Structure formats: structure tokens, C-alpha cells
Amino acid sequence: METPGGIMKVILHNSMSLDGSFIGIAANMELHYQAVNSFGAQVYMVGSNTTSRESIEQYGETVPPETASDFQKPVRDPALSYWVIPDTKGTLQGILHYHRRFEYCRDVILLISDATPAGYIEYLEQRNYGYIKTGSVHVNYREAFKQLAQRYGVDTILVDTGSRLGNVLLNEGLVDEISLVVTPEILAKNNRHLFEGVEHHIRLRSKKCETMPDGYIWIVFEIIGH
Ligand SMILES: NC(=O)c1ccc[n+]([C@@H]2O[C@H](COP(=O)([O-])OP(=O)(O)OC[C@H]3O[C@@H](n4cnc5c(N)ncnc54)[C@H](OP(=O)(O)O)[C@@H]3O)[C@@H](O)[C@H]2O)c1
Known part of the structure; x- marks a missing residue:
């Protein structure tokens, strides 16, 4: 996104289970924040529910x-x-x-x-x-x-929140990258899904796929089209 100071990058970062649940999962907070910190964002954005x-x-x-x-x-x-x-x-x-x-x-x-x-x-x-x-x-x-x-003077925003705020930003076309730490599990079907409120097809290009300890995987996608 173009801003008065140049280009701003917005990264949506979450831990989620293999089936897309983001609540009640076995998130590994050390790995989650290791990924957060790697982006060096000046803003860490979270929703008011979180x-x-x-x-x-x-x-x-x-x-x-x-x-x-x-x-x-x-x-x-x-x-x-x-x-x-x-x-x-x-x-x-x-x-x-x-x-x-x-x-x-x-x-x-x-x-x-x-x-x-x-x-x-x-x-x-x-x-x-x-x-x-x-x-x-x-x-x-x-x-x-x-x-x-x-x-x-912000040029990078890291959003670490639930589906509500994350989906609003995706629907408004404000997200550049999606970063996910996938937890090695599948939850029951009544759980909320990370992309439950996305309103249109979003095309992605994979940018990173890293095996982390204990079966966790960190993947990063660039958004290339809506
Ligand atoms: N697995 C993970 O990586 C992860 C990370 C973070 C949080 N979580 C979990 O996520 C859960 C909370 O997630 P959530 O989805 O309920 O809430 P949330 O992501 O915290 O989203 C709520 C935020 O979205 C904004 N919002 C909602 N509807 C909007 C709209 N139509 N237009 C503009 N802004 C809007 C709200 O702003 P207003 O207050 O102004 O309405 C609020 O700040 C918690 O259980 C938390 O533990 C999981």
C-alpha cells in the first residue's frame, strides 16, 4: 500500500491447526513470537477481542x-x-x-x-x-x-489477531502477506475457522516453508490477487 512515507507492508500472522482453527489449539508461543519478531514490524496490531x-x-x-x-x-x-x-x-x-x-x-x-x-x-x-x-x-x-x-514513521504492520479483524483487512485488500505457524493437529468441526469471513477468492504465492521443532511448520504466502 502506498503511503506518504513510501510503501507499507501489512502481514497477517497466526498460529492455526491444519484444519484452520485458531482458538483452543496447541499454539507454541515461543515459535509464534519467533516468527512475529522476524518481520521487524514497527506496529504490532491486535483486535479488541484479543x-x-x-x-x-x-x-x-x-x-x-x-x-x-x-x-x-x-x-x-x-x-x-x-x-x-x-x-x-x-x-x-x-x-x-x-x-x-x-x-x-x-x-x-x-x-x-x-x-x-x-x-x-x-x-x-x-x-x-x-x-x-x-x-x-x-x-x-x-x-x-x-x-x-x-x-x-511506520512501514511494516504485523497483525496478530483472530478472524474478525484479520478477515476485515483481507476483504479490504490491505494485507500483503499471510504468515502461519501450523500446529500439528486437526480440531473438532465446531471450532471457528481463521478465514471464516473472507468474502472473495484470494490468490497466493508461497514465499517460505520452514519446518520448526515438534512438528510445527511456518509458511508465508504473498497475496498476488483478489
Ligand atoms: N491463533 C492465533 O494466532 C490467534 C492470534 C490472536 C488471537 N487469537 C484468538 O482470537 C480470538 C479473538 O478473535 P476475534 O476474531 O473474536 O476478534 P479480533 O480478531 O480480536 O477482532 C476484533 C477486532 O476487529 C474489529 N472489527 C470487527 N468487526 C469489524 C468491522 N466490521 N469493521 C472494522 N473492524 C471490525 C474490532 O474493532 P472495534 O472494537 O472497533 O469494533 C476489533 O478490534 C481470541 O480467542 C484470541 O485468543 C488467536
Whole structure:
């Protein structure tokens, strides 16, 4: 995608079972993040369901109370990625400090829209979170990506999320590459499928196929046509 700063690359990265399930799989987080880090993206993008309180609690964690330092931008290594989260409804109000405190997060930037509640924008401003406002109801991702390039010098975005956000980006033609760590298993048929919401035929060219330890395989495809 062309941006004011040049060409931006967007990579959709997931772990999935051989049959395309992405929840309840035997994901190997070390291998998953080894692949994530190999792309050197300045933005690590995740959906608001993936970062919700419910998801945090599923991993046995709890959101701690805020302290005064949660109102300041963290001072972190500029080589780290920004975490960019679309959250037009403000569902992450009260828990963003959990993500901001993560040592590998440069800071959290929110993507919001004209429909975002004013109280949530006030919450973001009081805590010095960066945000980009585009779109009337949902985020206009094309415009948001342009602003990420312009305001934050971003040329590579790595999206690590569930099917909802991933499929929206695929349907809007905003993804350049799909990177998958395939887990050696087939799940039961009632599981959600990673490409369940894709609306048109997408043509791919394989770019990488690497055998990883314990039967995992890492494959990368370039999108060559819609
Ligand atoms: N296997 C893996 O590699 C992997 C990786 C990450 C997550 N996961 C799992 O995936 C699950 C969550 O996935 P999910 O598919 O439910 O949610 P998700 O990918 O987190 O997607 C939700 C996001 O999509 C946006 N969105 C939804 N509909 C939209 C639309 N029509 N237009 C524009 N934006 C839209 C939402 O924005 P708004 O909030 O603004 O509506 C929200 O930020 C969790 O169980 C998580 O553990 C698996």
C-alpha cells in the first residue's frame, strides 16, 4: 500500500491447526513470537477481542488497579513495536494499562471512529495514549494505516489477531502477506475457522516453508490477487 512515507507492508500472522482453527489449539508461543519478531514490524496490531479483559483472564492473569505512572507515556526502547488496537466502542476502558505495562510494548495506540464514546476519548487523553480517529462507525483502516506511516514513521504492520479483524483487512485488500505457524493437529468441526469471513477468492504465492521443532511448520504466502 502506498503511503506518504513510501510503501507499507501489512502481514497477517497466526498460529492455526491444519484444519484452520485458531482458538483452543496447541499454539507454541515461543515459535509464534519467533516468527512475529522476524518481520521487524514497527506496529504490532491486535483486535479488541484479543486484548479484552476476558482474554487476559483466560490466561490466568488479572488486571491490576491503575497507579499514577499509568497516566504517563512509558519511556521504552524505540526499536520496540507500538501496539495498535482498533477499539471504536471503548471496550478496553479501564484495562489499557495492563497492555501498556508489557515490557516489549513501546506504547499502545488506539484506532477509533466518529462513533467512539466521548468518555473513552477523555480516558485516553487523560492517560496520554495516542489515538487515530477515522471512519464513521468502524475504523477506516486504509486511512488509519496512512496516518500511522505519516505520524509514527511506520512501514511494516504485523497483525496478530483472530478472524474478525484479520478477515476485515483481507476483504479490504490491505494485507500483503499471510504468515502461519501450523500446529500439528486437526480440531473438532465446531471450532471457528481463521478465514471464516473472507468474502472473495484470494490468490497466493508461497514465499517460505520452514519446518520448526515438534512438528510445527511456518509458511508465508504473498497475496498476488483478489
Ligand atoms: N491463533 C492465533 O494466532 C490467534 C492470534 C490472536 C488471537 N487469537 C484468538 O482470537 C480470538 C479473538 O478473535 P476475534 O476474531 O473474536 O476478534 P479480533 O480478531 O480480536 O477482532 C476484533 C477486532 O476487529 C474489529 N472489527 C470487527 N468487526 C469489524 C468491522 N466490521 N469493521 C472494522 N473492524 C471490525 C474490532 O474493532 P472495534 O472494537 O472497533 O469494533 C476489533 O478490534 C481470541 O480467542 C484470541 O485468543 C488467536
